[in-house]
Amino acid sequence: MYIQLTWEDPEMGEVKRSLLAAPIAIGRELDQMPEYWGGESVSRLELANPEISRFHVLITVANNQIYITDQRSANGTFLNGRPLRQANQPISFKDTLRMGPYKMTATLVHSNDLNATAQSPNVASFKPSVKSIPQKKVVIWAIGIGVLLLTTFGAWAVASTILERSRPQPSPTAPSSSSLVK
Template sequence: MRIQLDWTDPMTGGPRRPQYETPVAFGQEFSQLPSELNGQRVSRLILADPALSPYHGVLKVNTLGELAIALRPDATAGVNGQPYTGETVTLQTGDRLQLGALELTVTMLSAPDAAEAEPARAWGVTVAPAGQSPPVAGLASQAAAGAAPSPGMPCDRLVGFLFPRRCGRTSREHCPHCQGGEIDDDPYFLASERSIYPNYGYYGGSSWGSEYTEDLTPAEAQPGEASNYDFTEADAAAFAVTSTDFEQDLDAS
């Protein structure tokens, strides 16, 4: 099942609307989230809210085909304003899920909806810094399960270290990133190594570059998109364009 989660980024005030294939594991630490559950590849969502556990819970489809939320022991959440712990709760389109200071609205997507809805963006969209706490990392996971290339469709797994970008391959064969589909874990390759630079790829809040972006925001940003200077799909796509180094090198031939 493909779902869309909507919430407002408390740091930037901007809306977030990424889509995921279920199951979706969520929590604070990417490395703690499973990459596979019962043989299914898992979409991983990092929510940098200090009230959440490193691995807080999972949204999955139960045997009746309903979307359900299952929390890890000691984890808490709320559905439509009602707190709950422990038992599995099913969700409908429009249900509101309270996770720490965040409120996420769930939408189950039919196939046409999935095609029309705004695609998840490359960077920043799945990082939800809450309150004044800084995000654990400026990079977060889009789906791993949904990232798998289907025939004719480019793989939307994020690859790269310095500048994560869409894989874009239409086949896993000879793929250097997932080794022909054998490596299913961390779609943000080596995110743990990248975490030596806290807030890498993030320019909001008190992070580096925020002065610069705030300085530019009033005149240039669109309403509702204030301070959203994280990487976007367009930014990721820009990496795919080969740099035009033509007519620069005097020793070229």
């Protein structure tokens, strides 16, 4: 049994996928996660973020069902927006797990389905968020250029006004040049 975890990297905005054999330990530090659980070798997924505990959750499979257990993480684990309250909480492919800034989906993949994972609607249904970093960079650059243009126009307007006011103005009582030529 394998579990495909899919999430959007909160820093880069890229969609990440990991196909791991169950049981799976997720945490911030590899050396704090167990290598074995219940006599089985553990797949470990490191999420380097301070909001993730050193050993945050354990994902297991029993009777073709995925289960998740929060390992007393500091910031908690959320299933569809609700805090995980019980050990061995069952989850389905429609459920969303949140740990710190990471939102994940988990899909059970049987060993004989490994070649079909790209065609599976459950696995391929994850769509990246519209709020990806490259789009944010374009918006930030556009705002920056707009601010730069407005600042430049404002400086030009102020300088023009100062120069216009500093020019000597003809006094209203001074004779005009046409009246001097008679």
